[in-house]
Amino acid sequence: MSKRGITLYMHVHQPFRVREYSVFDTSSDHNYFVDPDNQSNRSNEKILNKVADKSYRPMNALLEKLLNKHPEFKVSLSITGTFIEQAEQWAPDVLDSFKRLVATGQVEIVAETYYHSLAFFYSRTEFERQVEAHKAKIRELFGVETSVFRNTELAYNNDLAKWADDYGFKGILAEGWDPILDWRSPNFVYKPEGTENIALLLKNYRLSDDLAFRFSNRSWQEWPLTVDKYNQWLEASIQDQPLINLFMDYETFGEHQWEDTGIFDFFEEFVGRWLEDSNNTFYTASEAIAANEPAGTISMPQTVTWADSERDLTAWVGNSMQHEAMKHIYSLEDDIIRTKDEALIADWRKLQTSDHAYYMCTKWFTDGDVHAYFSPYDSPYDAFLYYINAVRDVRWRLHETHRTGGLSG
């Protein structure tokens, strides 16, 4: 019997936010992503530096310390291409610290789309190009190969699992959502419906979200969360079961939960406490799969994500503006790819990052809960306006420079 393990997986991402790009910029200024005001909420450089100070630097220092101190401590990370590009430009030391983490041999890099896009749902060819681009970037930067896949927003369905299996991935990550699991526990390895060799790891969302969302919430009845309490919950959850998958945004540490909430101290103590019991360990995603046979088969014909109480994609493609935006960006694919214009292709892909569509979400905005609207823009309508102006400029460049495509969507 192998040890009881925690698979800690964290997602590292920053999008290239679109500046307040107006219709008067369209067809004359092709800079979409650099805000002239470097103090603006849409300044990607400002935001990267802020999050680097609050989260990436202190958390990486803590992870490095813990990895050195506990040989059994393991971490899995997915790091988007858009994050890497920003860190290369504005915080190379952060990238170096990620390299040191990977060099310990205790950190696995998980594969995904380079641009953190929803391309799987719009274009299989473009999706595969972005997975390839991400693999290449990870290889170049860290010298490692990826073998476990996660899709943007953990958006998963049977088709995706089938694709990943055919592609050769050993494992894939998804949400451990109750309506899918029914009586089953997320604390096992499963086999996705209709696949041969790939294994499925499911997020234990309760224990994950205790840290990611609830940790600093003073109106939560369990606040303040102590390591004693959390460790009891872990023990109760894992009883007679092999593993607990804690999946969350990396920025949970220091950005979503600020340092003064005690999240870093909590995390350090939690890792030590878990490993005090000699039956316990941590797994990378690949190790969790290697150590456990699938307990059964899971089918998700409908797309399930790790977002919101609905666990669907409505925050990204739930309204007509989002549909229109996605339709316009993906309809350019063939013309864009044919140009072989690297700058144009890169800009087009940066506009595929799912965050852009998320900023256009109206489902909280309209019902009076404006505070739930997390965005660098004043409203979803502004987000759409600047985005669509940029898409038009991409179309303009195609038309003007490459004499291809029309100007109307």
Next chain:
Amino acid sequence: MLGWELPPHNSGGLGVACYYLSKALALNGADIDFVVPYSAKHDDIEFMKVHSATQLSPLHKFGMGAYDSNFLLEETGHDELGELKTIRDVQYRYNNFVEELVDGKQFDAIHAHDWLTMEAGMRAKELTKAPLIVHVHATEFDRAGGNRGNPIVHEIEYQGLMMADRILAVSAITKDIIVEKYGIPADKIEVVHNAIDVDSLNDGYEYDNRTYRYLEGLKDEGYTIISAITRFTIQKGLANLVRAVAKASEKYDRFALLLAGDGEQRDELIRLAADLGISDKIFFTGFVRGKQWRDAYSVSDVFVLSSISEPFGLTALEAAHHDNALIVTNQSGVGEVLNSIFRYDFWDTERLADQLVGIATSPALKDSLRINVTREYAKLSWNDVANKCMSQYVKAAPLKAVFA
């Protein structure tokens, strides 16, 4: 309740607000004596007693007194006016009438609307010892488009605000002006946003697409109709709207601008449109009422509230009711109660143009704005406004028992 106008004898939003506020207060059990400065039948008003302070014919026949602070009344040729040549003259008569009306009577509160009735309010407070509630729908700063305006009006406002036991401001913007420009402590002021009476608009009205037939023809050709329905005064910022439409037309040529209303700026706007070469795109209707007024909202796709300083801006809610997408300046109070709208600073013609082009060229954006704002405006009810007023009356009431 001291007011200056009630529908249908109103020239703008003040009368509408007074009417629905009083109606909702009456439904909440208030017994209201409402004073207007003219004589006219208000047959439909059964929920309160309307008193006429003078024998003058209704206000709209002698100018837009509630909004203009120029003292000379227009059209004073009627014999019945006698010596009443200016708004000041009318106010003196109004004040005297109120003195006689309240003398020897008991009231729980004196509720006065804007500078026109503040003097009467102060006098009534003196005579009855009842608390004075001053309800600010607009200040002289708003009417003067951000300038200081008429010093006498300003002085009356200052006194009225000082003497008031509680002040009701129709928006946070107005509250800020009262604090900053008049030096009134913020804790004396309560923000009470206006509402809209949706029932009154659901009166069997059906859009008649023949009223603005030419505009309908343009719509068939893919034009987007932008509208502003307002008085043409500097406060309303219409010159910037015209400039923005000219800018937007550089990027997308299928725009038409419907300017419904009238006012001192009309000729200037006509000239400006010609200078910018967009005369052909702008449609002036003159002052509209009734069906023409409703149909102006209905024919329009996008309603712009371009005001330089707008305490509230009820027209935006009316436009929302008629399925318009809304663009509202950051200097307009109505923006405080709506989310699903575009906003811009009144001087930022480029941003407004960008928003107009965005709406005109994206059906999804236009429909999202139109549909989502309808969920918001309908939640604003005069009953909630009346409840807030009631609680302010209680708050302002003098202590019944005093230690001796």
